[in-house]
Amino acid sequence: MPTSAEAPAALRVCDLTAGYGAGTVVKGVSLEVRPGERLCIIGPNGAGKSTLLRVLSGLRPPVSGTVSLLGEDVTHAPPDLRLRRGLVLVPEGRGIFYGLTVDENLTMGSVAFPRTQELENRERVLAVFPVLRQFRNRLAGLLSGGQQQMLAIARGLMAGPRVLMLDEPSLGLSPQAIRELVASLEAWCAAYGTAVLLVEQNSSVALRFAQRAYVMARGEFVYAGDTAAMAADGSLLKYYLQ
Amino acid sequence: MNGSRRFLASFLPAAALCAVVALAALLFADAYLAQVAFLTGITVILVLGESFAVGNMGQLLMCQAGFYGIGAYVSALLEMHGMPPYLAPAVGITCGAVSGLVVGLAATRIRGHYLAIVTLAIGVIVEELLNNLQGITNGPIGLVGVPTFFGPLNAGNQADYIVVVWGAVIVVLGCLALLRESRFGWFLRAIRDSEAAAESIGLRIGTYQVATVTVAAAVAGLAGALYTNYAGLLVPDLFSYGLSAQILATAVLGGINSFGGAVVSSLVFNGVPQMAQVTAFYQYLIFGVVLIVMMQFAPRGLSQIGVYAVSLARRRLLGWGAGQPNAATVRRP
């Protein structure tokens, strides 16, 4: 059995640069997510966090740099291929289908996979997010904000990801709802060993959830380290998040 | 460049081209070519109105033929009841403007796809009304014996007709170029490029849209009045949706908002085929195919190709000035 040091990184990003038209928004970012690891990126508005995730998911092409997933180069792969290889993005602002029911939203999460996988994953996902079970036939647009965010994550999990990327899942949620969400997510990760790349403004939530953290500002990583150390040194965080 | 320099830059080349065409027609045209020259002039006027509206407003108008028809029918009817022909252009412009105002007001809040569909519907309504209001328009049989400016076109008066219509082309060009380079045109393009930004600096989008539709309609009404006083005969079929489509196509092929492009494209896609006596069938086929191909590879039309050719020539021949097409003047619709 290979040790984790020999196993390829779940996700490895090397010197990635990306932007919109003439403006470069992500400037030479490198990072590595190990299998089963929980990583977070925190940073102020406009740092380029969402842009980075969009590039990683294949929605936007990078200008330069490479992305590899479980040892395989996916720098220029289309979104559906990355998804099938296990890289899933839950986008900023949830992006659930308001006009579809909860069940249909979940189905969409695994629509790129065989139907057997859909049935299996639905059971697993509903076990972690039991609240959704009672709203299965309700239109997603009629759920509360917290339930919608759960649905967005549940839909992402329907693809059975190896690496789950979450873009500001705590946005607009009450502390209570955030706690529930984190608990569900931790239960899932414990059960299936999914690696998580969490992007957050809410640094206290992120630092509690993740094991390692990157601080991003103006398109670059300005700090990286263990979350325990960062949480202990509050001034550091304050300095970088200004 | 300041406003008046920009005005001259957009007016002079196109006007010079028109003058050359008119001169060539005066010098060399036989009776048939004179007819072609006249009709091409009408087309140029219609296309200029469309190109101005679409280019500056960023919205499609699909009822130029309707405004054209209203200008033509009203001036014809008034003349048949005794109005002297020389008043017709004023009548045509007025009728066009009024109908444009009505349409514009009805569609104040409608944009994009929806405006295209509404104006298409209005164009077809006009055609239907021309057919159905038999007591006034004489229905599908049409109006016969409408007075004309100089009688039937012949060797004796062809010069008069050519001077009138191409003179009108140059006047329209001048007016539209003035409008385009005025504050009005400036605001229009601000709205076109960002409705939200324009609204935030207090521009009333609806008002500007109404004004632009009115201008385009007035221009088409003028074309209608001129046509009436040349043809002496009007039938509803002349003002069908097909014509609106052709006008839009010609404007797009020339390059939206490029006056020179509008003139060239009217000459190339309407004048030349008629000169060569290409049947309407082939003309339509060429239109369709060229429009599709152009939209795939050069959606800014002839003007884009022209700009590209010039920059290529500069680069190849002189090795300098290889610039990008000017995004401010040529813009994808």
Place this chain on the structure above:
Amino acid sequence: MLAFLSSLFINGLVTGSMFMLVALGVTLFYGVLRIINLAHGDVFMVGAYMAFYAGTYLHLPYWAVVIVTMMGCAVLYPILDLLVFRRLRGSELGPLITSVGLSMALESLVQGIFTANAQAVPSPYLNNLVNIGTVSVPLQSLLMIPLTLVVVAALYVFLRRTRTGLMVRAVAMEPRVSQLMGVRPEYVYGVVFVLAGLLVGLAAATMAPELYVTPTMGVELTVDAYIVVVIGGFGNVEGAIVAAFILGLINSFVSGLGLADWATTIALALLVGFMMVRPSGLVAERLGVRQ
């Protein structure tokens, strides 16, 4: 009097069925691709000529004519998409303008092949009169109603109960997010073009025997389809179904009052009125068109 009214009613249902088959394609195009396709009626026209060719020159039995026409349109449309629309994805008015060119090109091509003369499509059911109470209607017309019902039911099942149908609805609502779920938008667009082709092909094959087939017949139908789509709400499938029958009945009853010439004007006035007052159409939006 009752016989007269019921014949108008049946007539309206038949016309409404045709409008519906044509308008569904248009509304799907808008709902999923956000494009206005003014060449849709011309594809109907090409379908009608396919039916004409299959029936008159290939001497196929009528049921085969229907199938050939549907298949023909279902193949033709994705090809047209590839040639004409694909490069213009995401442009708002570009596809609309190209569709004007496509409409011109199709009309003149067909005229080049078949001349501008009106042609008749043979059908065994044309002279078969059916008596419903006191009204007698050609079987050809009546055929339209059950066929349409079957097709609508099939479309409904497809959109609501299959994974591909789910993808179509999802792409209509959130094209970017759907991509994150591994949906390839081009696949869904292809499905929509095939669907629109099947629907318009069925309309062409069943209505062509009752109409004279000419190269310019498509324009009017395009306009009718857009009237339906405006009244039903752009991109709204249920709305289009309801609106098609409303328009069919209006057409029929207006003609019944001896005002056949005014039917189009009235319908168009309705379109303009709807656009001014209620641009979202009669029925609440379903396929997820964002204003």
